[in-house]
Amino acid sequence: MKLKNNTNMMGTVKTFALGGVHPEENKLSFNAPIEVLPLPKQAIIPIGQNLGVPSKPIVNRGDQVKVGQLIAEAGGFISANIHSPVSGKVLKIDNVIDSSGYKRPGIVINVVGDKWDESIDRSEEIKEDIELDSQEIIEKIKEKGLVGMGGAAFPTYVKLTPPPGKVADYLLINGVECEPYLTSDHRLMLEKGKEILIGAKILMKALSVDKAIIGIENNKPDAINHISELVKGFEGIKVQALKVQYPQGGEKQLIKAALNREVPSGKLPIEVGCVVQNVGTAYAVYEAVQKNKPLIERVVTVTGKGVKKPSNLLVRIGTPLQDLIDAVEGLPETTGKIINGGPMMGKALASLEIPIVKGSSGVLLMENEESKRKPENPCIRCSKCTYVCPMGLEPFLLVQASKLAMYDMAEKEMVMDCIECGSCQYTCPSSIPLLDYLRLGKTMVGANIRNRNKK
Amino acid sequence: MDNIIIIAVVALGGLGLIAAIVLYFIASKFKVFEDPKIDEVEESLPSANCGGCGFPGCRAFAEATVKEAKENKSLEGLNCPVGGNDVMQEIGRILGLEVEQQAPLIAVIRCNGSKANSPAKINYEGATSCAFAHALYAGEGGCQYGCLGLGDCVDACDFDAIHMNPETGLPVVNDKCTACGACVEACPRDIIELRKKGPKDRRIFVSCVNMEKGGPAKKNCSVACIGCGKCEKVCNFDAITITSFLAYIDFQKCTLCRKCVEVCPTSAIWEVNFKPRKPKPPKAETPKPKEASVIETIAEAAPAIKADKENKEGPNEIKE
Numbered sequence: 001m002k003l004k005n006n007t008n009m010m011g012t013v014k015t016f017a018l019g020g021v022h023p024e025e026n027k028l029s030f031n032a033p034i035e036v037l038p039l040p041k042q043a044i045i046p047i048g049q050n051l052g053v054p055s056k057p058i059v060n061r062g063d064q065v066k067v068g069q070l071i072a073e074a075g076g077f078i079s080a081n082i083h084s085p086v087s088g089k090v091l092k093i094d095n096v097i098d099s100s101g102y103k104r105p106g107i108v109i110n111v112v113g114d115k116w117d118e119s120i121d122r123s124e125e126i127k128e129d130i131e132l133d134s135q136e137i138i139e140k141i142k143e144k145g146l147v148g149m150g151g152a153a154f155p156t157y158v159k160l161t162p163p164p165g166k167v168a169d170y171l172l173i174n175g176v177e178c179e180p181y182l183t184s185d186h187r188l189m190l191e192k193g194k195e196i197l198i199g200a201k202i203l204m205k206a207l208s209v210d211k212a213i214i215g216i217e218n219n220k221p222d223a224i225n226h227i228s229e230l231v232k233g234f235e236g237i238k239v240q241a242l243k244v245q246y247p248q249g250g251e252k253q254l255i256k257a258a259l260n261r262e263v264p265s266g267k268l269p270i271e272v273g274c275v276v277q278n279v280g281t282a283y284a285v286y287e288a289v290q291k292n293k294p295l296i297e298r299v300v301t302v303t304g305k306g307v308k309k310p311s312n313l314l315v316r317i318g319t320p321l322q323d324l325i326d327a328v329e330g331l332p333e334t335t336g337k338i339i340n341g342g343p344m345m346g347k348a349l350a351s352l353e354i355p356i357v358k359g360s361s362g363v364l365l366m367e368n369e370e371s372k373r374k375p376e377n378p379c380i381r382c383s384k385c386t387y388v389c390p391m392g393l394e395p396f397l398l399v400q401a402s403k404l405a406m407y408d409m410a411e412k413e414m415v416m417d418c419i420e421c422g423s424c425q426y427t428c429p430s431s432i433p434l435l436d437y438l439r440l441g442k443t444m445v446g447a448n449i450r451n452r453n454k455k
Numbered sequence: 456m457d458n459i460i461i462i463a464v465v466a467l468g469g470l471g472l473i474a475a476i477v478l479y480f481i482a483s484k485f486k487v488f489e490d491p492k493i494d495e496v497e498e499s500l501p502s503a504n505c506g507g508c509g510f511p512g513c514r515a516f517a518e519a520t521v522k523e524a525k526e527n528k529s530l531e532g533l534n535c536p537v538g539g540n541d542v543m544q545e546i547g548r549i550l551g552l553e554v555e556q557q558a559p560l561i562a563v564i565r566c567n568g569s570k571a572n573s574p575a576k577i578n579y580e581g582a583t584s585c586a587f588a589h590a591l592y593a594g595e596g597g598c599q600y601g602c603l604g605l606g607d608c609v610d611a612c613d614f615d616a617i618h619m620n621p622e623t624g625l626p627v628v629n630d631k632c633t634a635c636g637a638c639v640e641a642c643p644r645d646i647i648e649l650r651k652k653g654p655k656d657r658r659i660f661v662s663c664v665n666m667e668k669g670g671p672a673k674k675n676c677s678v679a680c681i682g683c684g685k686c687e688k689v690c691n692f693d694a695i696t697i698t699s700f701l702a703y704i705d706f707q708k709c710t711l712c713r714k715c716v717e718v719c720p721t722s723a724i725w726e727v728n729f730k731p732r733k734p735k736p737p738k739a740e741t742p743k744p745k746e747a748s749v750i751e752t753i754a755e756a757a758p759a760i761k762a763d764k765e766n767k768e769g770p771n772e773i774k775e
Contacts, residue, residue, distance in 0.1 A: 095667075101577075101593035103667070350577050350592060373580040403584075436582035436591075443590045 013218055015243035016253040019390040021423045023180050023246055023344065025219055029303045029310035030183045034191055036314045037327055039111055043086045043318030044355040045071070046098045046106040050153045052078030057107055063090045068117035068294050071107055074142075080155045080358075081145035083294035085316040088112040099340050099357070101350035109318070120293045126194055127290040130202055137206040137289055144288035145295050145358075149280030150174060150249065151341055153359035156281055160206050162270045169273040171212040172258060173200050173282055175227070176242060176249035178217060179342025182362040184299040185279045187312045189216070189223040192283050193230045199282035200237055202289050207275055212237045213258050214279070219244045246344060247421035251276045253390055265417050280361070300324065300356055304365030306332030315356050322352040324363055336368030344422045374431035385424035385434060391417050395424035395434045402441035407448055410441040416449075418442060490525075492549060493517050499545045500535060505613050507536045507635025524550040536560065537614075537633040559652040560634035562617065566646045567662040567725070568594075568601040569623035573676035589643035597675040600665045602626070602646055611641035630656075651706040655728060659704060659711055662725045666699040673721070680723040686715035 048054035053076035065071060065084040072082040088111040096106035116122060132140060142157035162168055173196070177185040189196060200212050214231070216224050218241045228239045240258050242248055252263045254276060261272040269276055277285075280298065287293040296317055303310040308329040315324060321338070325331050339346040340354075343364055348371075385395040393414060401410040418438050425435040497517040510516040520533050530552055535542050540556055547554035573596030581588065585607035593599040604624040609617050616631035617638055626638075639647045646664055661680055665672045669681030682700030694708035695715060702724070704715070713732075716724045 100591065101597065102599050103593075103671070347591070348577075350597070433582045436587055437584070440582065440584055440587035440590070444586070 013241045013243045014257045015245045016248060016256040016390060018256075018392050019388045019423060020245040020247065020253075021388050021426055022244060023426060025244070026180045026303075026305070027183050027186070027219070028181065028305070028307075029301055029312055030186055030220075032183075032187070032309075032311045034187050034299055034312045034314050035327075037316070037319065037323065039086060039114060039316065040319040040323050041111055042091070042320070043084075043088075043109045043111060043316065044096050044106055044320060044353070045082060045085070045109070045318040046096055046104055046355065046357060047072050047082065048098070048104055049082065049317075049357040049359065050078075050080040050147045050155055052076065052155065054105070055079055055082050057093050057105075059084075059090050059093075059107065061090055061092055064088070065090060065109060066115050066117045068120050068296060070294075074145075074155075078155055078158055080147050081143060081294070082107075083145055083296050084109060085296040085318050086111045087115040096355075097351055097353055099347065099349060099354050099360075106355075121291040122293075126198070128198055130198075130205055130289070132289060134206050134208060137202055140289050141206070141285060144293070146281065146284050146288055147295065147358050148278055149284060149298060149358070149361070150278035151345070151359050151361050153357070156277070156285070159270075159275055159277070160203070162207075162275075166270045167273065168207045168209050168270060168275045169211065170259060170275075171200065171204050171207060171209050172254055172269075172274055172276040173203075173212060173214040173279055174249060174251075174254055174276055175214055175216040175220075175223065175279040176254060177220070178244075178246045178249040179344055179346075179362070180246075181303050181364050182301045182342045183303070184301045184312055184361055186220050186223055188283055188299055189220070189279055190226055193226050195286045196279050196282045197227070197230055197234050197237060198290065199284070199286035200277075201234060202285050203275075203277055203282060204236065209275075210236045213240050214238070215240050215242050215248075215254050215258050217242045217244045217248060246423065247390055247419065250390065250419050250421060252419070265414060295358055298356070298358065298360070300360055301362035302328045302365075303362065304332065304335065305367050305370075306334045307365055308332070317358060318355045320352065321349065321354050321356070321363065324356070325352065325365075332365060332367075334367050334369075335365045336371035337366045339364040339366055344426065345420060373433070376432055377430035379430055379432060382429060384427045384429065388423045388427045390421060390423060391419060393418060395438060396432075398441055399432065399434050399437040402437040402444070405444075407441065407444045411445045411448070415441045415445050490521050493521050495549050496520055496546050499538075499542060499549065501537045501542065503537050503613065503633075503635075505537060505633070505635040505637065507633065507637070508534060520546055521550065524552055528552065530554055536635055539633075560649040561630075561632050561652045561658075562628050562634060562636075562638055562647050563650045563658065563660055564602070564626055564628060564647055565660065565662055565664050566600075566602040566625065567678045567723070568596050568598055568676045569625055571623070572678045573598055573601060585641075586643050598665060598672075598679070600644060600646075600663075600667075601676065603644070607641045607643070608638035608647060611637040613637060653706075653711065653728075657711055657729055658706075658725075658727045659709055659713065659716060660706070660725060661702045661704055661723055663723045664701065666701050668700050672700070678722050681721055683720060685718040685720065686724060689714045689718050 055072035056075045057072045059071045066087050069084045070081055071084045074081050086109055088109050091108045091110045093107050095103035098104050138157050138160050146156040147153040175185055175189055204212050214227055224241050231237050231239055242257055247253055248257055251269050255261050255269055255274050263269055263272055284295050297314055299312055300315045301312050302324050311328050313327060337348045340349050340360055341362055379396055389395055398410050398413055398415045422435045428434055497514055500513040502513050504512040508516045510519055523533060539559055543554045575595040576597050577595050579595050583605045585603045585605045588603045588605055594601055594603050602625050606619050608626050609619055614631050614633055617626050617628050620627050634649050650660055663680035665679045672679035672681055680701050682697055684697055686702050687695045687697050692708050692710055694705045696703055713726055716726050
């Protein structure tokens with residue numbers, strides 16, 4: 001298929017080739033500067049925050065901890081360290097409610113004051129010179145517990161250590177933010193642009209690549225202009241404006257859009273010489289490497305049509321949802337669902353006690369009317385789901401296979417390539433919960449594959 | 456003209472004869488001996504092909520029984536749950552073996568988190584599949600161990616023996632259950648268990664699988680097992696064990712004395728198909744004034760308690 005190219009003031013505007021949808025953007029909070037949220041009374045830190053193996057707690061009940069102190073260490077290769085986001089006393093290490101509503105182990109800390117670890121540089125001064133070498137940078141990133149900030153929370157250092165025989169030649173910085181409503185990356189680019197670019201430089205050094213592209217959708221012209229202006233001081237980094245199209249923020253879609261390279265089925269971006277990192281991750285890399293600051297806080301968008309003051313908040317990890325909602329002047333009465341993440345891929349939350357974790361990019365308070373699902377009707381074979389699927393799958397077929405428990409067929413039809421973007425369900429005229437069944441299929445097929453590999 | 460017909464008949468007939476002779480020798484050379492008893496056994500089986508015995512279909516089970524009988528002279532470990540004792544006796548007769556009588560089993564739903572006992576805190580609108588909902592969230596009532604009520608067990612049942620009760624939102628097993636175990640496999644939360652059917656269909660079991668501590672368990676469900684250990688203490692037969700705040704009654708040891716049911720503070724232990732208890736004789740002491748103001752006499756109170764129990768019952772009760 002041909003690349004859809006458009007030309008306007010921002011140069012060539014690119015997008016990915018296959019499928020995609022364009023939901024209402026609703027970027028309500030794009031004008032709200034990042035505000036620092038006051039400290040919570042109690043921080044709840046689930047130990048299974050990242051993709052992969054949960055971390056192992058190394059503190060005990062009653063221990064005094066400082067901000068930035070290591071409280072749980074990586075439990076395996078795909079795992080990340082967790083540092084205390086607050087100072088105070090460890091109340092308990094017990095099962096805490098996480099974003100799924102399940103109770104899983106976590107560390108609860110009662111907040112006392114705000115005492116930081118001395119090794120963290122808290123000055124405002126921007127440090128440009130990169131002193132560490134490639135290996136030291138990766139070590140630093142691993143030690144500071146960095147994970148992907150786009151939502152999947154994949155440990156960053158794993159992405160920076162390509163498997164033997166694979167070489168990266170491009171770094172892609174993901175500033176797409178294609179999910180409707182969310183604006184945290186947008187604000188970060190406007191307010192911390194220089195830091196993000198230094199972060200990108202650090203990542204380039206770690207990967208030994210000399211080319212980087214920052215992909216930004218053209219519904220954020222101010223961010224494109226701002227970064228384009230700043231980028232003049234950085235050699236090898238380029239800004240690429242992208243046509244608004246969901247799910248452009250997916251790694252594979254971004255690579256296709258920016259470089260016209262296609263990641264083979266079941267493979268990682270490194271296969272085509274690319275490493276993709278979110279702008280939030282780039283900023284965290286800057287802080288970890290230059291300021292010695294672990295990943296203890298992040299920008300979270302709190303928004304919704306009924307919200308009085310849609311905001312972008314700088315929140316410590318472990319802050320309960322309730323604190324964020326108080327900061328936007330309370331829960332609107334018309335709220336039907338509270339969603340962790342954006343409206344397309346986010347998950348509804350079950351309780352206001354649930355804490356913010358490393359992967360929470362936004363909290364969406366969805367209106368009651370919008371949040372209700374329509375009754376499911378029979379499939380009319382319109383093939384719209386196939387048309388919009390950015391991975392070239394046939395969602396109706398995979399869903400049928402999952403419903404009938406024909407998981408071998410689902411596997412043959414590449415259900416594991418589904419990126420769970422939800423475009424199919426968004427576009428389905430019969431309101432079939434396609435994504436639900438796709439996720440079921442993925443879970444079951446994934447379990448089958450793991451069992452097979454064990455034998 | 457006649458010649459052509461004769462030639463054709465002779466040629467084709469001869470060809471057929473040669474082929475028949477060849478096929479006869481091949482068939483006798485490569486003959487697979489099959490014990491005629493396999494067919495006999497298969498005929499006595501219910502032909503449900505449900506897989507409840509652990510073999511893929513009735514034919515495979517018949518082959519296994521005949522093989523086992525030949526090699527070990529016993530049918531231990533082989534059982535057709537659908538056919539039950541009658542069928543197993545019949546198989547024993549065919550194979551000339553003694554078959555032990557086995558207590559019939561039935562599927563039991565070990566959750567009583569009905570809409571009343573565990574009120575919904577969340578409104579779930581997603582796909583109607585327990586397997587999916589289990590991977591997604593804890594459940595409408597908030598209990599991460601309890602029944603999700605989306606009916607994967609109903610879909611799995613080949614015998615029309617399990618249905619959802621729309622009032623409680625829990626599945627109900629009826630006496631068509633053959634204990635094939637399909638629902639046990641289908642339940643993502645391991646709530647369904649195969650237990651002894653019991654004399655006169657009488658059973659006692661803990662209707663809860665929540666392994667949380669008492670407080671958090673009670674928070675989500677009023678009839679959760681809190682692991683208090685009262686039943687364990689009162690049991691004279693060592694039938695009850697408590698592991699991670701959850702009582703479990705071993706149906707091999709249980710004598711159906713019903714003592715544990717009386718002491719359970721949360722009514723998590725269920726008795727099924729027992730006659731209603733006789734009201735206890737009034738105690739010598741006069742009832743406390745507070746109680747007296749609520750209910751006039753103990754005799755009247757008993758039916759009230761019974762009625763209350765009946766309301767709470769439901770998921771596992773066999774309607775006769």
